[in-house]
Amino acid sequence: QKEVEQDPGPLSVPEGAIVSLNCTYSNSAFQYFMWYRQYSRKGPELLMYTYSSGNKEDGRFTAQVDKSSKYISLFIRDSQPSDSATYLCAIPFPPRAGANNLFFGTGTRLTVIP
Amino acid sequence: EAGVAQSPRYKIIEKRQSVAFWCNPISGHATLYWYQQILGQGPKLLIQFQNNGVVDDSQLPKDRFSAERLKGVDSTLKIQPAKLEDSAVYLCASSLVVDTEAFFGQGTRLTVV
Numbered sequence: 187q188k189e190v191e192q193d194p195g196p197l198s199v200p201e202g203a204i205v206s207l208n209c210t211y212s213n214s215a216f217q218y219f220m221w222y223r224q225y226s227r228k229g230p231e232l233l234m235y236t237y238s239s240g241n242k243e244d245g246r247f248t249a250q251v252d253k254s255s256k257y258i259s260l261f262i263r264d265s266q267p268s269d270s271a272t273y274l275c276a277i278p279f280p281p282r283a284g285a286n287n288l289f290f291g292t293g294t295r296l297t298v299i300p
Numbered sequence: 301e302a303g304v305a306q307s308p309r310y311k312i313i314e315k316r317q318s319v320a321f322w323c324n325p326i327s328g329h330a331t332l333y334w335y336q337q338i339l340g341q342g343p344k345l346l347i348q349f350q351n352n353g354v355v356d357d358s359q360l361p362k363d364r365f366s367a368e369r370l371k372g373v374d375s376t377l378k379i380q381p382a383k384l385e386d387s388a389v390y391l392c393a394s395s396l397v398v399d400t401e402a403f404f405g406q407g408t409r410l411t412v413v
Binding site for chain 1: 304340341342343344345348356391393401402403404405406407409
């Protein structure tokens with residue numbers, strides 16, 4: 187079983203839609219959960235990170251963690267064409283906020299259609 | 301602030317040849333990482349440096365891959381000899397210290413034919 191599983195999509199939505207991106211993980215010891223955005227032919231950039239369970243909001247983006255079901259989600263409200271990218275969930279282990287041994291999901295490719 | 305610089309951007313080699321990638325991290329960043337991203341997969345950590353010392357190279361295929369970070373600044377990653385399955389994007393990232401946000405370069409896309 188992989189440490190992090192992510193639906194690879196692709197996902198195509200109209201502009202203004204609410205997008206839901208999801209990952210599941212296997213190790214209950216994981217504490218930090220990250221979302222990266224990767225534009226085509228670019229390196230990943232950190233979008234958000236959360237610690238333990240709960241929600242974290244940043245503008246149009248909301249990250250949600252449900253540790254009881256080992257499920258993490260990223261919601262994008264009022265999606266824009268500029269949000270078109272691949273979104274990767276990532277979990278550091280040992281559970282620290284840094285990039286030491288990040289377990290990445292496979293990424294979900296999102297296209298927002300104008 | 302300049303980002304992480306990598307070169308070359310693209311490289312095509314034949315199997316069994318050798319290849320080297322170069323990374324210049326953000327100025328002042330002590331921690332440097334090399335990741336391998338195979339098409340359709342998430343990045344996988346190959347090696348982590350703290351200044352010029354190796355912190356973690358547990359996932360580096362040491363029979364063919366090597367990396368160094370002389371003087372604690374620039375780093376090179378070498379593959380010798382290359383195999384078809386080494387075709388991937390090689391990403392370099394750096395962070396101020398461990399446990400702070402890592403910034404990724406654009407990567408080097410390697411194709412082994």
